[in-house]
Amino acid sequence: MNRNLLALSVAGIAALLLFPVVVQNPYYLHLLETIAIYAILLFGLDIVVGYTGQVSLGHAGLFGIGAYTAGVLVTKLATPLLVTLIASVGVTAVFGAVLALPALRVSGPYLAMVTLAFGTIIQILINEMTFLTEGPMGIKLNKPALFGIQLDEREFYWLVALLMVLSLIVVHRVLRSHLGRAFEALRGSPIASDCMGVSVYRYKVYAFVISAGFAGLAGALYSFSEQYISPNTYNFELTVLFLLGIIMGGRKSRIGAMLGASIIVLLPKLLDDIEMFRYVSVALSVAVLISAIVAVRRGKATLAQMAVPVVGSMALAALSFRLETMTDWRLSIFGVITLFVVYYLQDGIVGFVRQALNLQRPQLPDEKVDAAVRAPADAVATAAAAGGDADRTELLLAQGVLMQFGGLKALNNVDLVVRRGTIHGLIGPNGSGKSTMMNVLTGIYVPTAGAISFGGHSLVGRTSSGIARSGIARTFQNVQLFGEMTALQNVQVGLHHSFASNLFDVAVHTPRYCRERDAAAARALGLLQFVGLRDLAFEEARNLPYGKQRLLEIARALALDPQLLLLDEPAAGLTAPDIKELISIIRKIRDHGITVILIEHHMDVVMSMCDTVSVLDFGQKIAEGVPAQVQADEKVIEAYLGGQAVAGAAC
Amino acid sequence: MQILTQLIYSGIALGMIYAVIAFGYQLTFATSDTLNFGQGDALMLGALVGLTLVNAGVNYWLMIPIVCLFGAFQGAVVERIGVRPAIKIKSEFGWIMSTIALGIIFKNVAENVWGRDDLRFPSPLPEAPIKLLGANVLPMEILVVVGALAMMLAVELFNRRSIYGKAVVATFNDRDAAKLMGINTGLVITFSYALSSLTAAFAGVLIAPLTLTGATMGAVLGLKAFAVAIIGGLTSGMGIIVGGIILGIAETTTGFYISTGYKDVPGLVLLLIVLAVRPAGLFGKTAIKKV
Numbered sequence: 047m048n049r050n051l052l053a054l055s056v057a058g059i060a061a062l063l064l065f066p067v068v069v070q071n072p073y074y075l076h077l078l079e080t081i082a083i084y085a086i087l088l089f090g091l092d093i094v095v096g097y098t099g100q101v102s103l104g105h106a107g108l109f110g111i112g113a114y115t116a117g118v119l120v121t122k123l124a125t126p127l128l129v130t131l132i133a134s135v136g137v138t139a140v141f142g143a144v145l146a147l148p149a150l151r152v153s154g155p156y157l158a159m160v161t162l163a164f165g166t167i168i169q170i171l172i173n174e175m176t177f178l179t180e181g182p183m184g185i186k187l188n189k190p191a192l193f194g195i196q197l198d199e200r201e202f203y204w205l206v207a208l209l210m211v212l213s214l215i216v217v218h219r220v221l222r223s224h225l226g227r228a229f230e231a232l233r234g235s236p237i238a239s240d241c242m243g244v245s246v247y248r249y250k251v252y253a254f255v256i257s258a259g260f261a262g263l264a265g266a267l268y269s270f271s272e273q274y275i276s277p278n279t280y281n282f283e284l285t286v287l288f289l290l291g292i293i294m295g296g297r298k299s300r301i302g303a304m305l306g307a308s309i310i311v312l313l314p315k316l317l318d319d320i321e322m323f324r325y326v327s328v329a330l331s332v333a334v335l336i337s338a339i340v341a342v343r344r345g346k347a348t349l350a351q352m353a354v355p356v357v358g359s360m361a362l363a364a365l366s367f368r369l370e371t372m373t374d375w376r377l378s379i380f381g382v383i384t385l386f387v388v389y390y391l392q393d394g395i396v397g398f399v400r401q402a403l404n405l406q407r408p409q410l411p412d413e414k415v416d417a418a419v420r421a422p423a424d425a426v427a428t429a430a431a432a433g434g435d436a437d438r439t440e441l442l443l444a445q446g447v448l449m450q451f452g453g454l455k456a457l458n459n460v461d462l463v464v465r466r467g468t469i470h471g472l473i474g475p476n477g478s479g480k481s482t483m484m485n486v487l488t489g490i491y492v493p494t495a496g497a498i499s500f501g502g503h504s505l506v507g508r509t510s511s512g513i514a515r516s517g518i519a520r521t522f523q524n525v526q527l528f529g530e531m532t533a534l535q536n537v538q539v540g541l542h543h544s545f546a547s548n549l550f551d552v553a554v555h556t557p558r559y560c561r562e563r564d565a566a567a568a569r570a571l572g573l574l575q576f577v578g579l580r581d582l583a584f585e586e587a588r589n590l591p592y593g594k595q596r597l598l599e600i601a602r603a604l605a606l607d608p609q610l611l612l613l614d615e616p617a618a619g620l621t622a623p624d625i626k627e628l629i630s631i632i633r634k635i636r637d638h639g640i641t642v643i644l645i646e647h648h649m650d651v652v653m654s655m656c657d658t659v660s661v662l663d664f665g666q667k668i669a670e671g672v673p674a675q676v677q678a679d680e681k682v683i684e685a686y687l688g689g690q691a692v693a694g695a696a697c
Numbered sequence: 698m699q700i701l702t703q704l705i706y707s708g709i710a711l712g713m714i715y716a717v718i719a720f721g722y723q724l725t726f727a728t729s730d731t732l733n734f735g736q737g738d739a740l741m742l743g744a745l746v747g748l749t750l751v752n753a754g755v756n757y758w759l760m761i762p763i764v765c766l767f768g769a770f771q772g773a774v775v776e777r778i779g780v781r782p783a784i785k786i787k788s789e790f791g792w793i794m795s796t797i798a799l800g801i802i803f804k805n806v807a808e809n810v811w812g813r814d815d816l817r818f819p820s821p822l823p824e825a826p827i828k829l830l831g832a833n834v835l836p837m838e839i840l841v842v843v844g845a846l847a848m849m850l851a852v853e854l855f856n857r858r859s860i861y862g863k864a865v866v867a868t869f870n871d872r873d874a875a876k877l878m879g880i881n882t883g884l885v886i887t888f889s890y891a892l893s894s895l896t897a898a899f900a901g902v903l904i905a906p907l908t909l910t911g912a913t914m915g916a917v918l919g920l921k922a923f924a925v926a927i928i929g930g931l932t933s934g935m936g937i938i939v940g941g942i943i944l945g946i947a948e949t950t951t952g953f954y955i956s957t958g959y960k961d962v963p964g965l966v967l968l969l970i971v972l973a974v975r976p977a978g979l980f981g982k983t984a985i986k987k988v
Contacts, residue, residue, distance in 0.1 A: 159927070174956065
């Protein structure tokens with residue numbers, strides 16, 4: 047770890063633990079304790095919001111489930127602390143899975159509404175199930191005992207602080223691992239994740255379950271901290287407050303989550319104190335004014351863009367002097383802050399500071415591959431061995447594939463035989479069904495009729511991720527990279543299948559996980575080297591030039607150790623020298639025994655490389671054979687050039 | 698039996714209110730793929746503004762067009778402040794959060810202006826029930842059903858018959874193509890939000906005499922109307938009416954036979970189930986994803 051960072055963390059933890067020794071005031075102690083509890087929840091929420099990119103409005107409900115599990119267990123069964131905490135985490139995680147079930151099918155606004163409905167149901171149930179929860183009366187409980195010792199305020203604080211630090215480490219490790227990459231990948235491009243063998247469904251559920259687990263822990267600690275829980279705490283406002291905390295602090299950042307937790311705990315206190323609020327609002331408007339001036343002078347923003355926040359913050363300051371009390375307007379102020387954050391502070395305070403100071407995201411050991419870990423000389427796995435004798439047996443066999451969209455037959459009884467170790471070209475005019483064929487082969491579409499077998503096993507009806515794991519990798523016609531991840535991470539997502547480690551391995555960094563992690567990093571670098579992108583390993587994928595993005599997609603697909611690689615127009619938009627390089631890469635891939643299906647419009651590429659070429663037109667296969675034979679075929683010429691064409695001009 | 702019939706009547710009236718609000722969701726979703734998460738608060742504001750007007754001596758029937766105008770204005774404000782910037786930066790998270798934030802602000806403002814207590818809205822029609830098929834039905838309930846249907850019909854006719862409506866439909870079909878054909882799609886989206894909040898405000902003054910009016914009345918109504926929009930399908934006009942009636946009846950019967958505390962549960966559970974099983978809704982078409 048970076049030495050500065052380590053020193054900073056040690057100092058932070060020491061400050062956290064020594065705080066109650068220095069400050070005796072129980073009010074401040076309780077405030078900091080609440081911040082720590084909220085921070086635990088926000089670490090978890092960040093997994094869902096920041097990494098998988100889903101809006102959850104159900105986390106107040108999950109928080110409530112955690113709190114009530116603890117409350118009910120302690121009052122009804124007098125369970126010891128450790129059991130209570132574990133049970134709260136477990137029960138809430140189960141509810142997280144229940145919440146994730148509808149979430150499997152929907153995203154975006156639907157998911158937001160579903161989670162909102164979930165939160166509302168939870169609140170109603172807590173209110174109505176009086177036999178368990180005492181309903182609106184709430185539950186009173188005492189500070190817990192640990193190993194038979196009754197904890198006092200200060201000792202309980204230490205427990206919370208310790209658990210927060212532990213949560214921080216666990217969340218951090220999870221998010222830096224292959225699990226975290228999977229979460230981020232399914233946000234970047236769900237289809238590409240599925241086609242890399244990372245099941246979107248499964249990892250969405252994982253994300254929700256892990257996130258809910260932390261919400262449960264936070265809820266249980268909260269109930270001990272407050273010593274009183276009632277249903278109305280876990281309402282819609284709290285859930286919005288959590289989201290505000292995450293975006294205001296900064297997504298995808300643990301510091302951001304802690305910052306966000308501090309803000310959402312302190313802000314209501316601040317609004318209670320009108321004197322203090324006046325000072326703060328004036329300071330805020332000055333800060334906004336200065337940063338607006340700087341931004342305009344540097345040409346980063348126009349005057350009109352900056353007018354709104356400047357006028358807004360000044361109006362807020364003016365308002366604070368007009369009003370006698372802020373408490374009634376608390377929610378409006380939260381609303382205004384949310385609007386402000388959504389539009390002017392999208393990357394949160396952490397992102398803003400990082401940008402202002404031109405800091406890069408810190409590279410963590412997982413990303414920073416030691417020089418000692420040398421990339422293997424040849425990172426591309428040889429696929430031929432898997433098939434036994436490389437006797438040009440049939441690897442892929444599609445029979446009578448019919449794909450119907452309403453009345454349109456995008457594929458009409460297409461047969462396709464791809465032999466092991468060959469490059470099989472698939473050509474045809476636009477709209478002839480080539481890409482549809484790819485989508486059928488990779489399980490994105492389920493064919494209306496027909497049979498497809500791959501290495502002797504049927505593919506029909508299997509999920510995209512299952513098909514990917516069985517050895518079919520693909521690239522996409524319109525590039526589907528995980529834009530916010532680095533080139534290296536993109537390839538590492540492809541290597542997801544090489545990890546056998548589970549959540550526990552990741553959390554405690556077992557030797558197995560460390561071994562797999564280092565191996566994957568080395569392999570990924572090797573694959574980047576193979577396509578000539580080694581120097582760009584730490585560049586974000588979206589910042590790469592178009593041609594390099596296409597090569598990166600190939601490297602990512604190779605990471606799956608495929609037997610069959612589907613390339614969908616890899617040369618589209620490439621310059622002539624790039625195409626030369628591409629041809630040599632595809633040849634090298636074939637030399638590793640990997641079978642390739644190539645969709646391409648550049649006829650010189652197709653004709654010079656393919657062993658067999660199939661031609662599609664209007665969803666039907668009109669010709670097949672060696673390139674020269676196809677090139678001379680009347681029907682092919684007609685399809686490309688129309689009926690009256692002169693033979694020989696097809697390419 | 699008589700009780701059940703009565704429950705069904707009030708369920709239908711309630712369901713039509715849900716249908717009108719759900720109709721508002723459909724309008725904005727059609728033009729811009731966005732929803733106003735504060736739709737319930739638009740309804741609440743409509744009801745409270747209507748109450749103020751009625752208390753100031755304005756006739757109920759005269760008050761309705763004024764409230765509708767207010768609703769349209771409120772919707773346009775939501776679109777300009779909350780949705781347009783988010784569409785510009787293509788941030789889904791942005792418009793979800795900003796419409797939620799605006800909803801919270803509206804609710805809080807309403808709490809400060811009209812107080813936190815629920816208020817009674819005087820009924821414009823006689824409150825003596827009429828006998829219909831052996832059960833009692835309030836004249837106001839009939840008005841709700843008629844008014845809701847009339848409102849939806851009027852908007853549908855506008856969309857189908859007028860040239861402005863064609864612009865809305867064109868924007869719905871293909872926003873970019875409509876823009877290239879010279880339609881001011883930004884204006885169309887603003888308009889759809891105005892129309893959406895207008896219907897919500899209208900629903901507010903319709904339902905207000907039947908229930909109590911207050912700052913908190915909107916939130917759950919908005920959520921359940923979303924359930925109706927999902928159950929019916931976000932693109933089906935018939936679906937929301939059927940969905941609304943199903944939900945309304947489920948709610949009144951649950952409230953009577955189980956407990957009023959649980960009356961919100963069936964709708965929300967139905968929402969979760971429909972989304973888990975058939976996200977396009979009972980009447981909606983499943984979209985084919987393109988790669």
